[in-house]
Amino acid sequence: MDANFKPRDARQVEEAVKWAAGEDQPLEIIGQGSKRALGRPVQAARFLDLSDLSGVENYEPAELILTVKAGTPIAEVEKLVEDNGQELSFEPMDYGPLFGESSGRGTIGGVLAANLSGPRRIKAGAARDHVLGMEAVSGRGEIFNSGGKVVKNVTGYDLPRALCGSYGTLAVTTTVTVKVNPRPESSATFMLSGLSEDDGIKALCAAMGSSAEVSGAAHLPAGVNGGTSNTVLRLEGFAASVDYRFNTLQSLLRDFGSATRLDEDGSKVLWRSIRDVEPFAGSDAPVWRVSVAPTAGPQLLRILQNRMSAQAYFDWSGGLVWLSSADGEIHDADIRAAVGEVGGGHATLVRAGPSVRSNAAVFQPQPGPLAALSRRLKEQFDPKGILNPGRMVSGV
Structure with a gap:
C-alpha cells in the first residue's frame, strides 16, 4: 500500500480509511494544506489528500442550496455563488496572510472542519449553522450521511454540527451541502476615530442593541491601526436601507464623536483585513x-x-x-x-x-465532564485513533 492516498470519490476514501484502521496506521487529513499550521502537529506519517475530491454536485440558486465535494477550493465555491448574486453568509476567514502564505487557498471541507467564520458571524451565525448535510467516512471506515438538502432538518442527531470544528479528528468529510443567501445590494462602514478601548466597545454594543442591523462590529486600537483607533460598524442591504441605518447610528452614537463613512470598496478592503487578521x-x-x-x-x-x-x-x-x-x-x-x-x-x-x-495546549482545555464526552465521541467515530491524531489534544 502506498504511503499516501489521493482518493477521487467517497468509496476510495472508505477503502483508504479501512486499510489504515486495519493496519493501525494514522492518517493526516489534508485538502490544500493551507491550515496545517493551525492546531497541534498531527502525529501521523501518512497523508489522506482530498484535493482530487473536488467539484460541484448540485447547485440550486433558486432554492439557496449548494452541494459540493469537500476538497473543492473555497475560492471556487465563493466565485460560483458570487456569480449567481449569492454568498456564504458566514464569511469564512482566510488564514493565508497570517501564516505567510498566499490568499485564496483552502477547501470548503477545511473551512467547515475548522468552523471558520468571519465578522458577519454576529448576524449570520457560525459556519456550522449553514451546513444542511454531510457525507463522511468514520474512522471505522464506514460511509454515513447526516442532515439533508432542505433548510429545515430536525430529524436525528445533528452530526454536521459535531463534525464542524472537530479538525478532521472524528471523520473524513467527503461531500457537504450548505445554504447560501442573496448577496447584499450595497454596503458601507460607519467609522468613529480616536476612541479608547472601553468607549469603542461601548459604542459597538450600543449599535448591536439598536435597530441598525449591523453585520460587522470591530474596534482597532491605535497600536494596531497606524496611530489612531477606529471603531467600525458594517451596514449591508439595499442602498436606501443602508443610508437610513447609517443616519440611525449617527443619532445613536453622537456622544462618541462625528462619524465618517467608507463606501463599498473601502468597506470590503477593511472587513477583509479584519477577517483575515x-x-x-x-x-x-x-x-x-x-x-x-x-x-x-x-x-x-x-x-x-x-x-x-x-x-x-x-x-x-x-x-x-x-x-x-x-x-x-x-x-x-x-x-x-x-x-x-x-x-x-x-x-x-x-x-x-x-x-x-x-x-502547548493549543486549544482551551476542557472541563472534566466535557473532556470525557469528547473522548467518548472520538471512541465512537474513530476507535483506533487514526484520524488526525494529536491535532487537538496530545495522544488523542
Missing part, C-alpha cells in the same frame, strides 16, 4: 484567538499588558479578541489566567512554531 500578518509573533464576553475585552487587554508585551484588536462587538505577543513567547498561563479573571471564555493559540504547538 492582516494587522498581525507579516511576522512570526505568536497570535491568539480569545473569546470572552464582549464587554470583557478591554479589561482582558489591560490585565495582559501588565504581564506581557501584547497588542490586540476586537471583532464580534468585542467578543473576539485577536491577540499578538510581541516578545515571541506564547504566555499561555498568563492568557488563560486572564481569561478566567474576566469571567471565562476560550483562548486558542493560532500561530506559533511546530515545536511550540507540540508542547
